[in-house]
Amino acid sequence: MELRFLVQLAVIGLTFFMLINASALLVYAERKVMGFMQQRYGPYRVGPHGLLQPFADILKLLFKEELRPKGADKWLFTLAPMLSVTAAFAAFATVPWGGETTLFGLLDDPIKLGVADVNVGVLVVFAITSMGVYGIVLAGWSSNSKYSLFGGLRASAQMISYELSYATALAAVILLSGSMSLRETVDAQAGFWFGFIPQWYVFLQPLGFIIYMIAGIAETNRAPFDFPEAEQELVAGYNTEYSSVRFALFPQAEYINMATTAAVATDLYLGGWHGPFLPPELEWIWFLVKVGIILFAYIWVRWTVPRYRYDQLMQFGWKWLFPAAVINLILTAAGVLYFNA
């Protein structure tokens, strides 16, 4: 009992540790992949192949002076970055990242890899990520600067629009698995069709997967949908007036949100930790590999696709993505009815 409790605590701590490191690694990966795509080296000086560059970045930001504009709202200006990063961490709470394991026989009963297993897990993730928008909106408003305000306004409009398609795409997967628990959804994807095609929902929901990924990019405010920060028009958008640690929290929240979106996509569409060759204790390696591939795709899209115009973004969200998501949902519901009846 005692040991089991400690292991559970260690798993929770490890999840937190992985998220923090994911944001550092993503900063590095982003700059390295960008360098590769622009035919240059990217960070190369700090550590082997520039691996310690994120730490140098963080140290630099920590030692910078903290500035707050005179007209800024003191409380909300401080609260905004905290809200962003708290929501980003909390959203991962119900995302499982590995199957049940006894840790090579260390424990009598297997424990589940992940922080919490709630029967409405998908909804919890969705609820907490939707709280993340407050951080950005408040940052934009409280800075008392027109660029920041525009960034905040765009962020709220964009996130409301794309949340709909995001949720509708998720609903189709919930229909298929018949459960809102992410762990049960992953377990429903074990096994193979005809002995060699893995039973992942991405093969049943190709359209849903594409919609989820597009809406996910918009939800995390990344290029080609990075309007809240659009450098060419808004300086840096909602975080223009921020400096030092407070500034550092925004990109950190963004990278953690990316990791969460990719992890949820892996759990819902790519079969989670299920994969060949590995023993049950090490299956979570498959999970990390799949998340890594999705994150690479994210960065790849960012450095190859130019930014949309703002009205195009809204048009695309409401006139194409949302109807497509609804059609996908209706077709899935019809399919489930036909094959289950």
Added chain:
Amino acid sequence: MPETLIFYLLSGLAIVTSALVIGQRNPMYSVMLLIASFGALAGLYVTLDAPFVAVAQIIIYAGAIMVLFLFVVMLLNAPQEDAAEWDRTHPLRQPGVGRFGALLALLLVVQLSWALLRTGSVEVPVAGAVDAETISSVRAVGRTLFTDYVFAFEATSILILVAMVGAVVLAHREGEER
């Protein structure tokens, strides 16, 4: 009893933040405090073994409706209320309609306190009397919503649609010149 402690903590938080919502001069703070109040309510639902209701509360109220509130407050850039101005324009000091409205509000307070005091003496169902499975299961909630309460559900959605059409009609002026 940790559960009782959590209940008093959350309900205290909900009451204090709701009171502060009315007390703020800055509408932005009011919105933020209202979100905190909704969060405390969601926590209360969790202690009642109804995680689905709690999550729905956060998604719909805190996540969607309050974002719109925030959006409107930001767009209108509502000014902070001035204390002297507020004293002058207080409904109780207004002649005619304003004073009547204030009296109605007072009446509502009296009615509510009377109702609350009355329910204090009524037998409150003990926790566990309601089947926890039924409340927490999304399937069960959906089934009752679309069978037993389908009329109320559809009527509400039509009501919301009417409100939306009404808002568009009121806000949209034909041939407006700028």
